[in-house]
Amino acid sequence: MLKPLGDRVVIELVESEEKTASGIVLPDSAKEKPQEGKVVAVGSGRVTENGERVALEVSEGNTIIFSKYAGTEVKYEGKEYLILRESDILAIVG
Amino acid sequence: MLKPLGDRVVIELVESEEKTASGIVLPDSAKEKPQEGKVVAVGSGRVTENGERVALEVSEGNTIIFSKYAGTEVKYEGKEYLILRESDILAIVG
Amino acid sequence: MLKPLGDRVVIELVESEEKTASGIVLPDSAKEKPQEGKVVAVGSGRVTENGERVALEVSEGNTIIFSKYAGTEVKYEGKEYLILRESDILAIVG
Amino acid sequence: MLKPLGDRVVIELVESEEKTASGIVLPDSAKEKPQEGKVVAVGSGRVTENGERVALEVSEGNTIIFSKYAGTEVKYEGKEYLILRESDILAIVG
Amino acid sequence: MLKPLGDRVVIELVESEEKTASGIVLPDSAKEKPQEGKVVAVGSGRVTENGERVALEVSEGNTIIFSKYAGTEVKYEGKEYLILRESDILAIVG
């Protein structure tokens, strides 16, 4: 298990199979980098200058869209994840 | 549905058909980039250092003008949206 | 109507007709960019980190001087306005 | 009248007539830029993140010294003034 | 003993022996820089602008993953450690 710190979340990338107009499935390198993910773990939130911890707006299981190139890729037990700060998440899809 | 996070809003671009002085409708590439949008969803607001969440000033249905080049374009269910921070919104038109 | 957000104000530029020493009225391009405006709408103020909204010092109808090049020009119902943050306003003239 | 906003002050420049060692009065361009001024109007002060307005330390009539090149020159009713932030004022003389 | 200050932690690097596809153990310089560590000491936390000290989320014995290139290497009693700020720690592994 990965427990993110502060206002971070761990996500799994969601990649939709993509076909070109002519129906050909594109190999990985020809597709745009994904912007969609599924939240698998959330941190306990940042602490304000007032000393209060602010709970995250997203929760486990949410599908989200996030800024391209945000976050850090990590490999854990053979699987790839992305660790993002909540501020890099644009919206919850649902 | 797209639920924006924090002080973000989701907008649809409003593009007015435009004619030149001589009455010719300009094709898309000849027009300036739109600065007007309609709010379709609002976030729950940013949290101050005092731990309080500040509700947004705009609400669903508002027509707004915003800084050119602000925000991130997202495609959702075949439609294009723009996700902005409220601070990039200049005024409500109404 | 344009309702500015936060600590923004909408102003109309005030341009005084200008004559040179010899009494010739200068065409537009020969004059300096205006620094004076009339406030036509004010926002509800910024929110401090303490969660309080701070009312603006200027109000509708005030004539103000502001930093050159500040703000964003917008066209609304065929008229040109400038949207400024209150921090770009130097003083109220009156 | 000019009423400065926030922590700004309006000052008139104080230029002392200056003689060289040999007693010759120097023309303007040969003197250093002035650093001394007289306060003619003060703003109502900045608002802290706690929502409190902080009154200025200087008041009308004070002679002050300020950082060279600070502030914005404005012309009002044919006279030249300088609008400074209080943080650009180094000390009160007197 | 090393007692880190503020929101810092002292970690020992965790390096897993690595084999290439063909089973050859790679010498040190051919492996990627480690991103995993074990916490050996934690600071007492940063002090917020409200004057409160915020305890760290990690504790002694935790295995963590952290941003590559973060922190400062120190040698103490012949052993190498890394001193990081908690904000450079991405997640606790466990």
Add this chain to the structure above:
Amino acid sequence: MLKPLGDRVVIELVESEEKTASGIVLPDSAKEKPQEGKVVAVGSGRVTENGERVALEVSEGNTIIFSKYAGTEVKYEGKEYLILRESDILAIVG
């Protein structure tokens, strides 16, 4: 009299006569810039975001050491002073 504003102090430079190893007194340009001064006036302190004014740690008469190149030189009644922010003062000597 010069009354510094905020967290500023007015100091007089302290220059010790300096001899080289062979006992020759060096002319001014061959000495390093002084880092030592005597406080002649102190401001009433900065105001925190909480609205409180923080009294300075130094007081009139203190001998201090400060960061080289910090501050602004001013001439007042024929004498040279330096106006520093308290944050440029490293320590009180005494």
Add this chain to the structure above:
Amino acid sequence: MLKPLGDRVVIELVESEEKTASGIVLPDSAKEKPQEGKVVAVGSGRVTENGERVALEVSEGNTIIFSKYAGTEVKYEGKEYLILRESDILAIVG
């Protein structure tokens, strides 16, 4: 005596005699810059935006390790010291 201001500390450098593998004592210029020091005086702490003074974590007599190149060298009564901010101190050794 040197009394450091705010969150500063005065330290004496601790330099260990160093031998190469072959037992030769290295002259000064061949050694790395020291990172270890002994605290000889501590300031009374920084003041938060809430108006509270935060006491330092280190105290007189502590041996510390600090970021290379941090601080300002000062000479006082013929001895060399380094004045650091507490935030440049990584850990207390003890």
